[in-house]
Amino acid sequence: MFLVFSLLGGVVLLFIIAPLAAMFLQVSPGVFAETAADKEVRGSIMLTLWTSMAATAVFAIAAVPLAYLLARAQFPLKRFVNGTIDLPIVIPHSAAGIALLGVFSRDTIAGKAFGALGIEFVGGYAGIMAAMAFVSLPFLINASRDGFAAVPQRYENVARNLGASPIRTFFTISVPLASRSIVSGLVLMFARGMSEFGAVIIIAYHPMITPVLIFERFGAFGLKYARPVSVVFISVCLVFFIVLRSISGEKRKFFQ
Numbered sequence: 309m310f311l312v313f314s315l316l317g318g319v320v321l322l323f324i325i326a327p328l329a330a331m332f333l334q335v336s337p338g339v340f341a342e343t344a345a346d347k348e349v350r351g352s353i354m355l356t357l358w359t360s361m362a363a364t365a366v367f368a369i370a371a372v373p374l375a376y377l378l379a380r381a382q383f384p385l386k387r388f389v390n391g392t393i394d395l396p397i398v399i400p401h402s403a404a405g406i407a408l409l410g411v412f413s414r415d416t417i418a419g420k421a422f423g424a425l426g427i428e429f430v431g432g433y434a435g436i437m438a439a440m441a442f443v444s445l446p447f448l449i450n451a452s453r454d455g456f457a458a459v460p461q462r463y464e465n466v467a468r469n470l471g472a473s474p475i476r477t478f479f480t481i482s483v484p485l486a487s488r489s490i491v492s493g494l495v496l497m498f499a500r501g502m503s504e505f506g507a508v509i510i511i512a513y514h515p516m517i518t519p520v521l522i523f524e525r526f527g528a529f530g531l532k533y534a535r536p537v538s539v540v541f542i543s544v545c546l547v548f549f550i551v552l553r554s555i556s557g558e559k560r561k562f563f564q
Contacts, residue, residue: 375452405510440501455489
């Protein structure tokens, strides 16, 4: 059985690795260096990284407490809320972009309100962050909810009986014990946001994040010019996630 499972697993790994390896092998070191030095490419990658990171940080403030509520509280329409949270995963992301445009375009109530504050969603950084967050929030909420659900409630009850307030119990007991899942959810949300294309291109084609830049170069110049950008972006993502996983691993050891 172990041999059969190993062979099946090898097929899956080959399916994932082969296309990526072929793409990397088709880009020479010289072309890679030239693309990495391209000012437009570097600016696009930096934009992609910081907008995804900012979207994750901003929405985590509300998403993590919501995940705790879903794990602990019983309330009417809870199943409906859980199903709604998963909707961004299953709907076409171009449709998600159109939905966001219907809320945040310049002639809507929300668009006008944010516009008065100097925040533009259409063709702006806020639009990119909103699109990234919309499609990636389920990963953070679901991971955090499962983490909180796995925390024995008796630990929280003991803290409350010793005089800790609900908010103190949340931050000193619940969050540390669920930190592994919360950190994993943050990483997943960040990663999913970075790779978003369909929703972003609808609401904010410019300024261009890297997935949009890859699409534009492929459409305008063909595979020869799109492939090196893809390889550079994947390389940056790989390094970035090795660092993130290392940091999250250290945090898990701290809380254990």
